[in-house]
Amino acid sequence: MRGPDRVVVLYSHPLLGEGLGQMLAAEPGLVVTTVSLGTLDGLDEALAGEPDVVVFEEGGPIGILDVLRRSGATVIVDVDITSSTAWTLQRHELRSAPDEVLGAVREALAVRARSAIGGETGPGRPVCAAAVCATQRRARGGAGVVTGS
Template sequence: MAAPVRLLIADDHPVVRDGLSGMFAADPGFEVVGEAADGAEAVRRAEALRPDVILLDLRMPGMDGVTAITELARRHIESRVLVLTTYDTDGYVLPAIEAGATGYLLKDAPREELLRAVRAAAAGRSVLAPSVASRLMHRVRTPAAEPLSRREIEVLELVAAGTTNRELAARLFISEATVKSHLLNIYTKLGVNDRAAAVAEAFRRGLLTITPDDPP
C-alpha cells in the first residue's frame, strides 16, 4: 500500500482547519501532520515537517498566502502548495501561480474533488478549479489591455470608496477637469461607461481588492 499523503493545513479560521483536518484524517490515504493559522506559521511548520502538500489559504493575517509561497520557494522547501481559497480573480490567481503554487481550488469544491486534487498535487500535477482554468485560458487568448497607471488606480480606489469628483480633486491636489480626464481614460481602458461599472470591472480583474477591514 502506498504511503499516505502527508498534509499541512494553513487557514486563519479554526473551524475551517478543523473541518479539513477531520475530512482528511477520515481517509487512510492522508495524514494531517500539522496546522497553521497564518503564512509565517505555515512556512515554519513546513520547514520542520516537510509535508508532501500544503493546503493554503491566501488571505491570512500577517504573512499572506502568496508571500508564504514565495518564502517556501526561497527556503527550497519542496512541499507542493495547493491554494484553497474563496477568491478566483486575477489579482489572487496570477500572483499565487507565479509564486509557485501547484494548484488553485475554491472552498466550495466538493469533498471528492478536493481529495483528488491533493493526491494530484502530491504527484506533482497541476490542479485548477474550473473557473480559474477558464480565467487563465481567457487571459492567454485575450490581447493584454493597456494597463492602468498608478494614478488611475489611485483614482479608482477613491471612486470605490464613494469619493466625489470634487473630493477627488482636493485629495489628489488636481483640478476637477483632470479628475474627469483620468476617469475617461479609465473607462476607455476598462471598456465601461460609468463610475459604477469601472469599479465593478476593476474588482473583477483584480485591480482592486477588498481589504481585511472592509465588510464581507
C-alpha cells in the first residue's frame, strides 16, 4: 500500500506560501512541507526526500531550473502571486538519442491534443486559480478558502 503523497511548497511571499500549505495540509492523504525561499533553510532537506509534487512560487532567489536540478519530483506546480494562473509541469526523462527526444515531443503533443479536445487541464496548460478555488468550495459544500477577485 502506498503512503501519503508528499507535497513541498516553496514560496517567497509568506501569505501565499503558508496559505497554500495550510489549504493542502487539510486534504486527506497529503503530507505538506513549506519552505521559505527567503532563507532557503530546509530547502535541500525538503527536496531530498523525493516529494511527489513541488508547488513553486516564481520570483524568489532560485528559479524553476534550480528546483528541477535539486528535486526528483515528477510534477511541479508553478505559481505566481501576481497572476491568477498556475502551470503544471511534468518531468520527462530525456536522453540524448534523437529518436528518444522526438518520441518525448510527440508524447507531449499527444497529451496536449487530448487535453484540448476534452477541455481538461493537464501538464503545461494554464489553470485559473479562481476556478480551482470555486471547484474546491463546491466539493466542500460551499465551505473553503475565501479569495479576492
